[in-house]
Amino acid sequence: ALLEANTDRNTRFNIESILTLYNAGNPLQTTALKTNDTRTREIPFNSSILFVQNVEPFHSKAQKERVISLKFSQEDITEKTKIAFDELVSIPTQELATFFVQVMKHRQFIENNWRQFVEKAKGYIENVDARTRENHAVVLGFHGLLKRILNIEHNLTPFIQQIAEEK
Numbered sequence: 001a002l003l004e005a006n007t008d009r010n011t012r013f014n015i016e017s018i019l020t021l022y023n024a025g026n027p028l029q030t031t032a033l034k035t036n037d038t039r040t041r042e043i044p045f046n047s048s049i050l051f052v053q054n055v056e057p058f059h060s061k062a063q064k065e066r067v068i069s070l071k072f073s074q075e076d077i078t079e080k081t082k083i084a085f086d087e088l089v090s091i092p093t094q095e096l097a098t099f100f101v102q103v104m105k106h107r108q109f110i111e112n113n114w115r116q117f118v119e120k121a122k123g124y125i126e127n128v129d130a131r132t133r134e135n136h137a138v139v140l141g142f143h144g145l146l147k148r149i150l151n152i153e154h155n156l157t158p159f160i161q162q163i164a165e166e167k
Contacts, residue, residue, distance in 0.1 A: 015057055021045050022066040064167045065131040068139060106149045117141035124157045128164045136164040 020026045027042035051057060056071075058064050103110075118141030125133045125140065140160045147154065 015063060019062055103149060110145055117144045125161055125164055132164050132167050136160050
């Protein structure tokens with residue numbers, strides 16, 4: 001979902017409705033079946049949600065613990081970032097799509113090791129509550145997997161620590 005609003009009053013999406021989706025296994029929707037018993041139908045939630053907002057929509061402690069927020073300010077737009085953006089935009093869409101294919105060639109490795117990478121990443125995030133640490137460790141853990149798969153060295157830990165502390 002891509003949503004945009006200038007203020008909280010302008011959004012038609014109830015931010016509180018995502019809180020239960022955070023818990024693994026909770027369905028997106030549960031409805032009663034037209035039967036004479038108590039059977040229900042559940043629509044599983046097997047996805048993630050991306051919010052694109054002009055303002056931070058998450059204010060309560062519960063909301064902030066469940067999301068990872070990235071802020072892009074005018075100061076982030078520099079000659080260096082413009083060059084990097086132009087380089088990315090110049091890559092044909094078909095070529096960009098091959099990134100997914102290349103990563104998924106390592107699907108078995110990812111499936112077998114992602115929990116270990118996330119658990120290790122939890123140890124790198126400090127001075128935040130447990131739920132915030134766990135959520136940010138997911139990003140850091142999968143970054144660790146990508147580093148291994150792509151054979152690159154890039155330390156994302158200081159940035160993840162910073163955004164976790166800002167929560």
